[in-house]
Amino acid sequence: MNPNPAALSPKKPANTIALPYWITEFAQIRTAGLAALAAVIIGATLVAVTAAQRHDADADLQHATRLRDTAHSRYAHVDSEKRDIRNFQRRYLELRQRGLIGEERRLEWVDAIRQVQEELQLPPLSYQIEPQQPVRLEAAMDLGDYQLRGSRMRLHMELLHEMDLFDFLGGLHGRGFFAAQDCSLKRLAAVGGGQANPAGAGGASGAGAAGGNLGVDCTLNWITMAPNAGAITSAPSVALATGRRP
Template sequence: APFHWWRADMARRLEHQRKAEQTSHQRFLNSGRERADIERLLPLLQSLQSQGLYGEEKRLEWIERLRGMERRWPGLKLQYAIEAQVMQPAAGAAAAPMAGAVALPAPGAAGGARRIELFATRMRLTMTLVHEEDMLRVLEELAQAQLGRVSVERCEMNRAGGAAIKAECTLIWNTLRAYEPPARAAGAKV
């Protein structure tokens, strides 16, 4: 009986070692593919990052940009409210030219993959203006700031009393960044 136990134990250990070797070999093969993907995408990602389109959103820089405009332009007053960042669904690919995920292999992820996803953050911007053109100057400067892709969802303008003009705009800031979907718990419904 001890011999059979020893033989069964050795067979289990051998099988475990063989599986570990296969896993190690597969990781080695995947690392070469991952490196090739990274080398292929790196120039594009670096270019997008320098434009503020790839990476974490830059909320502090947005606020600093708004405060800088207020300091430079007499009579301009800006108030803002920034909503939470949300990932854009892939179904919106037709509406947004940057939408659609690019898959990147994740090191050590069993079957999972990081993807480059499109994220959007809505900002409500209230402007007190001296002249109607000031609104266009503010929006143009934000679009040129290289802090992500900013688009105007809607704007309304009216006279607030006296000579002041009030404009209320909703802006959408888009950024791309790597995202790894959370692993589903065992037994979770698809």
């Protein structure tokens, strides 16, 4: 049996392509290249993490700055209020003692009228006090938790001459807080025997001279300041104005 000539003949080498030198020699720097690539990735990750942490730190700093500014503002406000309290406490107690702050003191007002009348030796007078009402101011005023209230008093009296009216109002100013809304004077036809009290008068104060030469009708608004209350907020308001001077 004859052998196969193809099997007995030697194999011819296959055609090969020469690779670039940097590929054939890459095996020598493969470890260093991978290490460099890993270092770049790790470095980029650290930079990104650092940037995020810095952003968070800036946000925390801004928040802490706002909290500090708010706390400083509150501290300054409290310190200012403490100074105001120290500065105005004595004045507040004085006004409270004189009757401006607190509930109205009608009995003290009537007693003040009687005292001034006796001091000036004025003829008998009569008065009528209306219910207390909120005061409407022409210009806005910050009163905090307090409300300005007024009690309107209509006063009728007889005087010997015009200066008695100024002396009477001046004496009342030292005993309370009020605004004279208007006053009207008229000369009486006959002297002596004082006139009768007007209808609906709330009271009368006697003693002093028997009569006068002038008849005077005044409207006074006695002023007080009290904490806000919803009970009288819907009531008609009193316009605080001095009106014409007597």
